[in-house]
Amino acid sequence: MYMNPLMTDIEFRELATKCQEGIATEEEQAAFDEAYQLLLNRHPSWDTERMGEKNALREEIYEGLVSRVNKHKANHKVYSIARYMSAAAVLIIVGVAAYLFLNKSDRKEQSLAAKIVPGTNTATLTLGDGRKINLSDAENGALVEQTGIQITKSADGQLLYKVEGTEEGVDQSKISYNTVETPKGGQYQIILPDGTKVWLNAASSLKFPLSFASSVDRKVELNGEAYFEVRKDKSHPFKVINEGQEVEVLGTHFNINGYKDEGAIKTTLLEGSVKVSSTYGVNSEEVIIRSGEQAVLTKRGIEVVKKDIEQVVDWKNGDFIFQQESLKDVMSKIGRWYNVKVVYDQDVNQKLTFSGQMSRSNSIFEILKSLESTDEIKFEIKESTIKVTNKD
Structure with a gap:
């Protein structure tokens, strides 16, 4: 021939x-x-x-x-x-x-994928007076002092709030709120004035007061996802407010996933116990969850389920861990972390499930090739958009 x-x-x-x-x-x-x-x-x-x-x-x-x-x-x-x-x-x-x-197609995909990089420690701090500080550009050390509170950026990428003297010495009449916001492809760790540690995932924000001393509780507002290690203070409960939900704790470790595009707020407890309350509508509902349990809140109510803790906090530990997760949920996580838009062909089954573990530091090419190895789907990269199609 x-x-x-x-x-x-x-x-x-x-x-x-x-x-x-x-x-x-x-x-x-x-x-x-x-x-x-x-x-x-x-x-x-x-x-x-x-x-x-x-x-x-x-x-x-x-x-x-x-x-x-x-x-x-x-x-x-x-x-x-x-x-x-x-x-x-x-x-x-x-x-x-x-x-x-x-390997021509692989090499072309790699070239396009090289422009899409994993997320990093990056966030924006908005002060009470409206000033914004890009934490990626800011130098390590003291950033600003507000009403007796020193705000510092550490060398390992943390934002620390430290009371100068005692909280009683802070001018409570001038207490304002700060907001830390991460973009897609960003994450950040915050140490609040009471010593509570917060890890903020991509495309999320946390609003909190500069001091909790004058309040009966320690109240913060969350959009997106965060992991909390709350410092114990029995006289001042710690409360996290989401749209439609309030979580109250005294001192414990827990994760809240409240991304609006996921249709539910998921609160998962690692240790201790927390009270989860629904604020949807006129009829409130509340449940107590314990270690290893997750409260799933929708407009229909609260459902408590058992959950693998390691899988829930995978993002905090630098991994993707998928356990029978739908294609839609998998690609939502990938889209947020790599700051890409995900689109689907009309006939793609977004309910396909995947299981596996991959590092969030992997290139987008490695991540997508792992998913393609199932022989169910394939991906096309064009600029900052990933198109999902069925495999021929």
């Missing part, structure tokens, strides 16, 4: 595969060589961006071929050194051509 001017891409790929596997006939090998030579004539220059570094690529292919050549030598009579080197050269040429064409 010789080169046909109308040879399709599929036919060429099939030939390349046979040549790589060493099962091509002499005629098929000749047809492939002819096609390869025509392509070289059409593209005489080496495209580093598309093909990679020439020497590195040659080494990568050569390593894969050596084992095949050695196996061939073990099973057949030994050729002269000149003939062996000639055969190896042919194998490398064929390997390069096959490698380029079989």
